[in-house]
Amino acid sequence: MPGRRRVRVQEANRIAPDSARASAAASCAKLQRAVARKTLFHLRLNDDSDVALARRRSREAGSAAGLPTTQIEELATAVTEIARNAVVHAGQGELLIEVESDERRALIVTVRDQGPGIADVEQALRDGYSTGQGLGLGLPSARRLVDGLELRSELGAGTTVILEKWLPSATPSRE
Ligand SMILES: Nc1ncnc2c1ncn2[C@@H]1O[C@H](COP(=O)(O)OP(=O)(O)OP(=O)(O)O)[C@@H](O)[C@H]1O
Ligand SMILES: [Mg+2]
16 A cells, blocks of 8 residues: 555564574564453553553553563553654554463553554654654664564554563563
């Protein structure tokens, strides 16, 4: 479809380069797979108070899923940036926090909106690119704080960002 852009990015900062690449590819493919998931939270994003709630819910989900404190904060910060983008750039959106219930456990956060979409998603993921008043650091920072980020956008139709944060028990089986 014209104007449709999609990019998938995988970060695996905490593992050695070669195995990181292999497990990153495996995990990336997993974003596409039908894996059993349980919904933990689902909320509307209309304003700043919803963004703050999204941050709190991310912390709760991370804590309930057994993430270490630093990783809970990483997830919460990434979710805050993406949720804020939905409010600022699209006017509103919705957020879903799910946990995968198979043996390769991960938290999956999906932020969807029906806003204007992004013309060039690769450019939007670069440090310092902004069409607004911001620093252009929200998307690239979020990408660095999670284990996987997928950005799908269609001009005039909206944007979906999927964040993946591996849970402690999941990491060894992916190496
Ligand atoms: N949900 C969205 N809908 C439409 N455009 C978006 C959306 N999210 C991001 N963008 C586009 O991508 C650009 C980069 O986003 P990013 O979050 O990195 O920076 P920013 O929001 O402009 O500033 P900052 O987050 O640093 O305050 C935005 O300026 C905007 O053009
Ligand atoms: Mg932003």
